Amino acid sequence: MVEILACLLVLVIGMMSTIGMVVYGISLANVAQGRATGMATAMSIAVDYAPLIPAGSTWSGDTYNAKGYVNGFYVTRSEQNPGDIVPGTNIRTALVEVDVYETLQGRLITTYKQRVIREDAP
Numbered sequence: 001m002v003e004i005l006a007c008l009l010v011l012v013i014g015m016m017s018t019i020g021m022v023v024y025g026i027s028l029a030n031v032a033q034g035r036a037t038g039m040a041t042a043m044s045i046a047v048d049y050a051p052l053i054p055a056g057s058t059w060s061g062d063t064y065n066a067k068g069y070v071n072g073f074y075v076t077r078s079e080q081n082p083g084d085i086v087p088g089t090n091i092r093t094a095l096v097e098v099d100v101y102e103t104l105q106g107r108l109i110t111t112y113k114q115r116v117i118r119e120d121a122p
Contacts, residue, residue, distance in 0.1 A: 034102075035109060041071045042098040042112035049077055073109065074101040090120045 045051060049066050051059070059068030064079040080095045098112045 037071060038073055038100040038109035039112065041073055041075060042100045042110055043114075045070060045075055045077050046096045046098045046112055046114045047116065049079075074104045074106065075099070076101075085117065091117065092120055093117055 045066075049061070051070055059066065059070060061067055061077070064081070065077065067074075067076040069075070076099045078097050080097075081092055085091050085093055094116050096114050096116055100109045100112075101107065102109060
């Protein structure tokens with residue numbers, strides 16, 4: 001009888017640790033998925049400051065600075081326009097920085113910086 005109880009105790013401890021590891025793995029997968037989605041959001045916002053979002057959204061701003069919710073994340077976008085590539089033309093470079101947060105006051109998920117070349121309206 002004692003041997004059966006000892007065997008059941010070892011079995012229960014093994015099953016509990018297995019369940020714990022599965023739960024931990026699922027939480028790690030969720031964090032990784034959130035970071036990947038956050039980075040994809042940042043990369044798309046860096047290129048297109050006016051994403052395709054539903055009407056009534058909180059996304060607001062202009063070409064240079066914008067903020068709001070995109071893909072369930074709070075995103076801020078800022079752009080610095082250093083100047084002409086070719087003097088006397090309307091082709092310019094800009095340094096774009098995008099920060100992606102969990103929520104408005106939430107944890108920073110990712111920061112993405114990219115230099116873009118664009119042609120301004122004449």
